[in-house]
Amino acid sequence: MPAFSFYAVCPFGLETLLADEILALGADPDLVRPGRGGVQFAGDTGLAMAACLHSRLASRILMRVAHAEYWDSRDVYDIARSTKWERWFGPDVTLRIDTSATRCPLESIDFAALRIKDAICDRFRELAGRRPSVDRRTPDVRIVAHFTYDRVSLFLDLAGEALFKRGWRLTHGEAPLKENLAAGLLLLSEWRPEMPLVDPFCGSGTIAIEAARIAINYAPGLDRSFAFENLEGFDRSLWTEMLEDARAAVNPHAEVLIRASDISSIVVEKALENADRAGLGKLLDDGRLSFTQGDAREVVPPELPEGFEPGLVIANPPYGEQSNPKSASIQSMMGHVAANLKQHYAGWRAWMLSSDRTLPSQMRLKPSRKVVLFNGPLECRFFRFDMVAGSNRREKKTQTNDAE
Ligand SMILES: C[S@@+](CC[C@H](N)C(=O)[O-])C[C@H]1O[C@@H](n2cnc3c(N)ncnc32)[C@H](O)[C@@H]1O
Known part of the structure; x- marks a missing residue:
């Protein structure tokens, strides 16, 4: 299986413990790097599915699909346009694009997000004659663009709803902890x-x-769904097996x-x-x-x-x-x-x-x-x-x- 690059987002201060969790799921120790507010790791899509199901500390699991240098929003468009999105989803899905940035020199990150959306739509229009539409509230596919000073990374968000939402919380007490x-x-x-x-x-x-x-031993993700379930390239029978194993382990x-x-x-x-x-x-x-x-x-x-x-x-x-x-x-x-x-x-x-x-x-x-x-x-x-x-x-x- 090919190795993909992932980023698990977590609350500041929990990065080392999250790295331990990811290692316990079988990740290659040489490829697990705790950072600030998250942990980079690499592996196959099975590892990412396991992280969604079993990580108690991650807020999101992101899969990197593009990473390149940029100068202006035209470059951002080109990078998004040349990314093989069709490997993961088709033209009939709904999309949402979120952004984050550290020292990004672009005047408007919102405009860059719009250009990413245009690029994806143009790519699908050319390939299939149809294009995804935008749904900010309940999209099928969430894309995250992270800008640094001179590089942009495009990620598919594999979680969907944040992972700390385990599916049991009905009502909120005073200031609940995540x-x-x-x-x-x-x-x-x-x-x-x-x-x-x-x-x-x-x-x-x-x-x-x-x-x-x-x-x-109740896996935190056992009672909820994940955005990767709407994506191609994630082995459904392996996922069913993972869920069965997690249920049997309770x-x-x-x-x-x-x-x-x-x-x-x-x-x-x-x-x-x-x-x-x-x-x-x-x-x-x-x-x-x-x-x-x-x-x-x-x-x-x-x-x-x-x-x-x-x-x-x-x-x-x-x-x-x-x-x-x-x-x-x-x-x-x-x-x-x-x-x-x-x-x-x-x-x-x-x-x-x-x-x-x-x-x-x-x-x-x-x-x-x-x-x-x-x-x-x-x-x-x-x-x-x-x-x-x-x-x-x-x-x-x-x-x-x-x-x-
Ligand atoms: C910050 S909240 C705790 C949130 C909780 N950890 C959660 O995740 O929902 C503080 C709680 O302390 C309770 N509280 C305030 N004074 C208290 C007292 N003297 N004895 C017990 N509970 C008290 C409040 O009713 C409130 O639910």
Whole structure:
């Protein structure tokens, strides 16, 4: 099979973990290169389909179909015109073209996108007498053009809807995390299903749902469709086989103990609905996963069942403009949350994602690690606090990837 060049897009800060995911799918290590906000890799279309189905961290998988130097939008037209689009789709599809750029000297990127569309249409008109039409909302085929100072790359977006949309989210709680960022928090924290997990600020339940699906080995893309299904050149029988294998690999009986709660009973109801839609009904029924109404200042950890190690608290508490309560009351609340953690969670590790750099001082805890991550455009820190009985203010020096 020929090797194609792919680019997996992910939230900033998760590139190395995404590279590990792609390697675990069998990619050639010499061809996997983490960058900023994504990972370049190469392989056959089967590898790309596997990445769409199994990657918990990627937002999109893009396949590069052209890459060349340009000077102006005429060159962009020529590059798009000479690309063999007919290898991947026919004249009767609907299209959409998205652009991104770093240091692009063109006056108008929108105009360049229009020229790419014209080039594709002209090519098909010449080849088939018919041309694709544009549909910005629900296109069959999405094309991404990325411009640098002197090069343009044209990609086919293999995902369609962003990959963090797993297909289960019905309603939105207050400021839900994207599912791939929630998966990133779980991987960064080194959570394993043998550790109880508590999210006392669960909102729509993203962290708990993602963790439960990791525990039962539920492939993130199992319940959704992908743009590559509208393209030629993607082996349908191999795809059917991949889906069957992924379904067979789900272990609904996996041992796990996940406790999620939120102060709002309305939000908890929504989280329960989401978990049910995410195929976790059995775990809810037998108590391996629960969502309850509760105040994070008072939530106590579950009893440790035999064979379980001390657990993890992973949460994104309300912060900044996202939340209704005024910041001062959030700060005082986080002081009380910390007091509760110190009293009841000795031996646990608590990880908190916040855009508020003063969170450790509000909690009067020294983080043993902090990782810079982006929650959408919001720069955040993912703080780790190692809970010991009483205060751990003077704990060991903080490990950090932060430039501060
Ligand atoms: C940033 S949101 C969490 C979003 C969640 N991670 C998700 O993906 O949907 C913060 C949540 O904290 C909840 N909250 C605020 N104060 C609380 C408290 N004292 N105890 C528990 N939950 C609280 C809010 O109701 C809100 O759902």
